[in-house]
Amino acid sequence: MNEQIRLTHIQIVTLISTSYMPLMFWYYPRIAVEHSLYDAQWSVLGVLLASFLMAFLHGLINERFPDVHAVDVHTMVLGKWLGKFTASIFIPAYMGFVATSIYLYSLLIKFSFPNTPRAVIIGALCLVAFRGVWTGIASLASVASIIYPLTWIGVIISFGMALMQGDRFWITTHVADWMKMLDGVYALLPIYLGFTITLVLNPYHFNKKGVRLWSPVISMLTANFLIGLGFLGVIIDIGWHPNLHITFPLQYILELIRLQNGIIERMGIMIILLSTAFITLYVSIHFWGISDAIAKILNMKESRYKPISIVSALIIYVTAILFDNSEQAFHIVKVFLTPISWALLIGSPLLLLSVAFIRKLRVTLPEQNSKKQSPQGE
Amino acid sequence: MEVKKWVSLLFISFLSLPITGCWDYNKINERAPIIGIAADPVKGDDNKISFTFQVQRFTPSGGGKGGGGGGGTEAQLPTNYVNFHVVSTDLHTALASAQTLSIKKFYLGDFNLLLINRHLKAPQVAKVVLEFIRDTSSDRLAYLFCADKSALDILSLTGTHESPSDAIHDQLDAKAMQKAYFTRTKVWEFWRDIHRIGIEPKVGIIKVKGSTFDVAGMEAFSSYQPKYKLNRWDSVFFHLLNDHLHEMAFQIPDRGKNFEVHHIHTTSHIKVLHQKGKTILYDHIIVNGVLSNDEIDNQTNLSNRELSRYEQVMGKYLKNQSEKVLKKLQQQKLDIFGFGQYEVIQHPERLEDIQKNWPDTFSSALPLIKMDVHIHHTGTLM
Known part of the structure; x- marks a missing residue:
């Protein structure tokens, strides 16, 4: 029974952290420059602030409805049918953005393996991720607690080195055009698509005051450090306008890091390896999250998520291989996923919290339960 | 339990089938690493560029046949490298043409030096640099230099203890080398400065000096056009x-x-x-x-x-x-x-x-x- 599975604080934070970023991580500096030009850094700063608001909103929902699954929160707050309807809106959106993330990552891998068919790269990734789903959330959490810190350290070292090799540390000191800056903030939010997994993980939290509220915020703090550093690395090394000509600016600067006489001269490849593990886990978590949510919506037993995951993995795989080219994927992110990300990441939690506040809805755990709960493995 | 084991084994076996090595595996002895490229103008034809590809030989000289198809020639030099000359409109067509002279596959991943003649026109420089930078397999950390006269002459030098491309690259990378008399520009830095606002690119100049080379001075560019030469003290x-x-x-x-x-x-x-x-x-x-x-x-x-x-x-x-x-x-x-x-x-x-x-x-x-x-x-x- 899932009620008995409790994940440690670190596992929750790393699981949440592994559930967003890959969609846009490799090219968000280009999007920032495309929309805001020399105000790009303010756009990035703006979206970092928006992300803290988003994390706080998700934390507040989890804190107000402890141990309640995301789908159940929707039905409790919005009523059975409207709640299920709004929860089910997440499913196609999530399938779409996971498929887009996988496709964009396959493009990145194609730089290293140009002769390998894209369908095979995507197939291998989906297959491993699908196998991960069947091991269950506890195993995924254990893997996340290893993969995320390693990737985090690797990215810090790599982009720190990229930053050090910049010729001049010149950055803008004031906002030139507020509208362009806000346009940049709007366009950058999809980088956090996937964050809703925080609500799905709610029943797996160890019941301790504040854990539910601060886990997403801590996750956001660590992720935003990477986003800020990556952006600075790109801007200091490449500059603003050259970004507009590069598909994946972050991958581009990784290629420029070479340690002379080191055991591994091309440090960048290490990050590509780590990020392959990261995205596999990311896809696995979302296969699990989507399947788990579908099982909840259809009132099925929680263990039924396994067969559902076969269907969801297949749909995502087929969607990912249907993309024709990178422009098409970027267009989908811009036209569909950007407004969806604002609706799902900021709009939906704001609506749930507002209605819950007006209707004075809250779940209180029995004191006994709270005391008896212990983290997994204890 | 037994069934689970067999399913796992089947799964692992299946996973090994699509591993990417099946498509991208290249034997190292079937590769011909291009370590240097020289680009010179062709007299009376601004649409064409004379390319020289310097390829590392893993076994010292001997074999190989002169001449060949595709309008190219293979220059025999008593060293551990070989030069292929091809006249073509662009880099990749030239590479394809040169590939008719070699049974080993050319690749640009271990590339050291891109030499462009300072008398090339802007569109020609743009073509060479852009094609190189857009090639995902190329090493963008290679150095870009201007040849004062013929770029081919520099890649044909015989007085260096290793191939001219390697010798120049090693000298540029050496810590003890006094770098004030020229400028070291990597291909990606040149491309970046083309696209940055408020800065023009600059590139070091290499000259032939007897049977070896001299790195001194620099060329200031206006976008892709070599425009103004600065001497070593400048x-x-x-x-x-x-x-x-x-x-x-x-x-x-x-x-x-x-x-x-x-x-x-x-x-x-x-x-x-x-x-x-x-x-x-x-x-x-x-x-x-x-x-x-x-x-x-x-x-x-x-x-x-x-x-x-x-x-x-x-x-x-x-x-x-x-x-x-x-x-x-x-x-x-x-x-x-x-x-x-x-x-x-x-x-x-x-x-x-x-x-x-x-x-x-x-x-x-x-x-x-x-x-x-x-x-x-x-x-x-x-």
Whole structure:
């Protein structure tokens, strides 16, 4: 029974952290420059602030409805049918953005393996991720607690080195055009698509005051450090306008890091390896999250998520291989996923919290339960 | 339990089938790493470029046949490298043509040097650089240099102990190499400076010197067009103005005599100021050095007043020389320093104006160089 599975604080934070970023991580500096030009850094700063608001909103929902699954929160707050309807809106959106993330990552891998068919790269990734789903959330959490810190350290070292090799540390000191800056903030939010997994993980939290509220915020703090550093690395090394000509600016600067006489001269490849593990886990978590949510919506037993995951993995795989080219994927992110990300990441939690506040809805755990709960493995 | 084991085994076996190595595996002995490319103009035909591909041989000379299809030739040299010459319209067509002369597959992943003849036209330079940079397998950390005359001649040198591409690359990378007399530009840096606003790219120059080479001077570009040549001393003062000098030595003329300063280390900070409607190119340079020989050959100890006078004389000399280089580049409207880049970052709201008019603004701006010189003196004792 899932009620008995409790994940440690670190596992929750790393699981949440592994559930967003890959969609846009490799090219968000280009999007920032495309929309805001020399105000790009303010756009990035703006979206970092928006992300803290988003994390706080998700934390507040989890804190107000402890141990309640995301789908159940929707039905409790919005009523059975409207709640299920709004929860089910997440499913196609999530399938779409996971498929887009996988496709964009396959493009990145194609730089290293140009002769390998894209369908095979995507197939291998989906297959491993699908196998991960069947091991269950506890195993995924254990893997996340290893993969995320390693990737985090690797990215810090790599982009720190990229930053050090910049010729001049010149950055803008004031906002030139507020509208362009806000346009940049709007366009950058999809980088956090996937964050809703925080609500799905709610029943797996160890019941301790504040854990539910601060886990997403801590996750956001660590992720935003990477986003800020990556952006600075790109801007200091490449500059603003050259970004507009590069598909994946972050991958581009990784290629420029070479340690002379080191055991591994091309440090960048290490990050590509780590990020392959990261995205596999990311896809696995979302296969699990989507399947788990579908099982909840259809009132099925929680263990039924396994067969559902076969269907969801297949749909995502087929969607990912249907993309024709990178422009098409970027267009989908811009036209569909950007407004969806604002609706799902900021709009939906704001609506749930507002209605819950007006209707004075809250779940209180029995004191006994709270005391008896212990983290997994204890 | 048994069934689970078999399912796992089946799953792992299935996973091994689509592993990417099946498609991208290349045997190392079937590869021909291109270590250098030279691009020269073709007389009377601006649409064509004469390419030379320098390929590393893993087994020392011997074999191979001269001539070949695709309009190319293989030059036999008694060394561990071989040059392929092809005349073509672009890099990849030339590579495909050269591939008819080699049974090993060319690849650009271990590439060292891209040499372009400084008499090539902008579209030709653009074609070579862009094709190279867009090739995902190419090594963008390779150096880009200009050949003063023939780029082919440099890749055909016989006086180097290894292939010319490797010899040049090793020399450029050597820590002990004095880098003030030229500039080291990597292919990606050149491409980046083309696209940056308020800065023009610059590239070092390589010349043939007997049976070996000499790296000295630099070429200032206007976008992709090689535009203006700076000699080796111009390059020194460019670095003094633009970034830094390291372990440099100068002989400073003073009232018909000279004194020498060595172990010179400098740093510079450039910015653009606006005063009374005028644009000022401001550069603050800090110079630290050790007096190696004074005007009377270290026979008596220098007083503090005399040392301070030396500092002033040296400051004035360096300032004059640097100003000359800055003015030369201003006359050419070539801001290879990045003053314009500073200006656009400080005033992003003026982007369009800077993008359009910066060469003219740079040309008419007033230079203001502040030189802080500190000379250390150890006295007459050794």
